[in-house]
Amino acid sequence: MRILIRTSKWAIWARRLGSLALPMTIIPILLHREQLVSSSDFAVIEAVAAAIAALAVLLALGAFARLWMTGDRGWGRAVSGLLFGLICLAPFGWFGYQALHYPMVNEVTTDIAVPLALTSDAQVAPTSAAMRDKIAETFPNARTRSYPVDATEMFAIVENLVDARGWDVRVRRAPPTALDTGTINAIAMSLIGWRDEVAIRVAGTAQGSTIDMRSVPLVRFHDFGENGRRIEEFLLALDEKITLTLRDAPQAPAPTDTEAPPAPATEEDEAE
Structure with missing residues (x-):
């Protein structure tokens, strides 16, 4: 059987x-x-x-x-x-x-007092003081940057970093002079297709320029830390780029006296 x-x-x-x-x-x-x-x-x-x-x-x-x-x-x-x-x-x-x-946030920004303008219609709720402290603790490198580089040169460097990341640039306004302000607004996409708007501001100062960033999810209730990590990664890459730029910049030559020093007086000259 x-x-x-x-x-x-x-x-x-x-x-x-x-x-x-x-x-x-x-x-x-x-x-x-x-x-x-x-x-x-x-x-x-x-x-x-x-x-x-x-x-x-x-x-x-x-x-x-x-x-x-x-x-x-x-x-x-x-x-x-x-x-x-x-x-x-x-x-x-x-x-x-x-x-x-990561904290449940609907934006991460380096400038709470003067938020960077957005081009999308994303609805951003006000961030509480407690949540701002939590964001600062979680993303310690998401801070305003100041560099001894004028705004026009800095904007070109920032622009190259944005293009290298493949972000979809929607607005690109270069600063007309070294003391003016330039902005970039772009759409960044995560691996699975979530989209965030990234705003970058380059402001000229007497000492050089300052950089601020803002990253806002367009539709998600939780960004899973994507926006804070994006700002930190970008600013750390900018730190490295500026360090290399300043290191490789040609140094001005030290001033030299082109006139030959007078010859010391001899005994015959003193006798005359």
Whole structure:
């Protein structure tokens, strides 16, 4: 008599759901980056994908227990469902960690007193004093910078750093003179397609220039630290660039006396 070995339905459904969750997680990211789906629709699709992936993981774990006890087939299907589900859930776990690690803010700026103007219609709620202290503690390098470089030269350096990051520049106003102010407004995109507006101000001073930045999420309720990290990274890169620029700048030669010093008087000259 032949013994019938069945294939676990739990394992079958674990792989099916895992195979469904994988494209539901990846394809919307590509569409979101190309702005083919709105951010609100993207969030809903990813939430559904996460629920399906979690169910695939639970079914896979249940399948392992049943396969161990019954001896049915389906280990490969259960492993596939588990791996697919974990791959889909990994980004959600990472963003969950970021949400706990970083404060829930709707902007990060180096100048609270005179906020930089935005070109988008992003709604920015006032930041409380307690939250400003939390932002300052979390992002200690997000501070106004002052450099002994005039505003026109500084604006060109800032402009190059912005272009190197591939930000979508919407406004670019160079300072007319070394004592004027220039601004750049650009849209920066995160890896999964979230967009933020970045504003940069270069203000000329008698000693050189000052740099301020503001980064605001366009639609998210939580930026997962993206805006604060962006400002810190940009300003630290600017620090390094200015350090190299000042180091490599040609030094003015020391003044020299072109006239030969008078020859000392001799005894014959004194006698005359």
